Amino acid sequence: MKYKLLGRSGLKVSELCLGTMGFGTENGWGTDKAASFEIMDAYANAGGNFLDTANLYKNGTSEKIIGDYLSNQDRDYFVVATKYSLKDNLTNPNASGNNRKNMMRSVEESLKRLKTDFIDLFYLHIWDDITPIDEVLRGMDDLVRQGKVNYVGISDTPAWVVAQGNTLADLMGWSPMIALQIEYSLIQRTPERELIPMAKHFGMTVTPWAPLGGGALTGKYLRGEQGRIKPESKRLNDNAVAITKAVIAIADELGVSPGNVALKWTTQQGFQSIPIVGATKLSQLEDNLKTVDVTLTAEHLKKLNEASAIDLGFPGEFFREDAVKVNTFGGFYDKVEKRG
Template identity: 80%
Template sequence: MKYKLLGRSGLKVSELCLGTMGFGTEAGWGADKDTSFAIMDTYANAGGNFLDTANVYKLGTSEKIIGEYVANHDRDYFVLATKYSLKDNVTNPNASGNNRKNMMRSVEESLKRLKTDFIDLLYLHIWDNITPIDEVMRAMDDLIKQGKVNYAAISDTPAWVVAKGNTMAELMGWSQFVALQVEYSLLARTPERELIPMAKHFGLTVTPWAPLAGGALTGKYLRGEQGRIKPESNRLSDHSAGITKVVVRIAEELGVSASHVALKWTMQQGFSSIPIVGATKVAQLEDNLKTVDVELSAEHIKQLNEASAITLGFPGDFFNEEAVKTNTFGGFYDKVEKRN
């Protein structure tokens, strides 16, 4: 396992992040405590140190299992990322949302479940569209000053909100976001329209969730196997199946699993990206860990990009028109260095 710097920080995290949403057996699925411990053992033994959870995962059981595990290991080895925003109770209207009151309450509860004095990375989980972003940035900065959180991050939020937050934090001397978590895979490339360009501009590491599209990109649904994806899902549409077939074909050519190809694609897109790999079985994780030894050629990337291509809409597609390039660069487009 190699290590990457998280965003513009000096924090070193493993190139694959372990997703723990399935730690716990609530809702009739997931890994029990012993299996979860074995998964974390396998991950740590491979050099993994980056654990992703949230206050609501398995009604808090995910954090409790991680807390019990880390309490018996080297806490400082692990980079614990959790999230606030979503309801963990329905006692009052401020027990959910992005507001400062809920952030402070949620963090205190997460600290108890995780059996730790600090959270390494705190994500805002989902934008509520009512809380001012300056309230969020100031509250996260206060938690960092208090030593309860080390770094701030954000998930599932419009690009303009993240940009405003980081710009305001820079001007005010507050801690800025270092990571952006969004759904991103060969079957979900719409973040390329606004979110990923924004992340590149601010130096944010992207941590894709569902990089295997709920298992669709493993090819198991093409083989007729069953899973938790509903038949009417876009992940199983004819277009998605066509993309998955390209993934499977390249995997067969390389002699690796389809999951390796799909995961590695997210890691070779020209920006800082650390996919979140969930597992409820040790064998699942063991297979996905082999991704770090896979390298896709430029031709493989080209084939995958073409099979999964999306329209960027306005203004992305507009900027790519030849007439626009000619007018804005005066005929020198191909001779001018571009910013990443």
């Protein structure tokens, strides 16, 4: 694998991030410790160094498995990302949310489970719509200054909140958020309305979760295979089916898997993107790793973009109009031909 810089930093991470939400067998699904070790070994042997987890994944088991694995590895080789926000115990009213008290408690618990002295990338997991963003950024900066965290990021949060946060960080000299984790795939392109343009502006790397649409873009549901997606999911509607068929057609042309095409698409959209590839089976990871050898042509991208196009809404669609001419002297607008 090639390595990329994460956001506006000097941190080098592999071009595919390994998602570990499935490490552990709680909740009736996932993979055990031995199989998780096998997956991480294969990922590392392929040059992968970027692991993504969270305090809540499998009730903390995901972090514990990673911690046990890292105990017998070169810790400094790996870039470990974890998150806080979601409730991971019932001890007190502040055991969830974005507040500083929960942040500090969560970090200490994660460090214990990961058996490490520091977290490479620390995300706010999901916006609680309560805590002031300056409280979050100040707390994160304190963790960086304490050496418990190296870099910070944010996940599943409105673009205006992230923009306010990074503007404050720049003004106050706090550590900026360098990574933005969001759902993004060929069947979930709504982040293109606000989140992705914002990330580009601040030089943030986007780390898409569910880049395969929960497995829908692999074509397995078209083949009648069972999965964890609810039948009423938007990932299984007529639009998603049409997009998946377009992916399969290009995959057949290239002689690769549909998953390879869907993953590669997220990395060729004109912004910094490192997709998170989850795996509960070694075979799943092995197929995902083949993505690094795939290149989509301009024609492939055109077909996929057209099949999955969304309405950007206002003002996105308004900005697509190919030049609203302004005569500053006459004070009138002359709308000209749209791009289509």
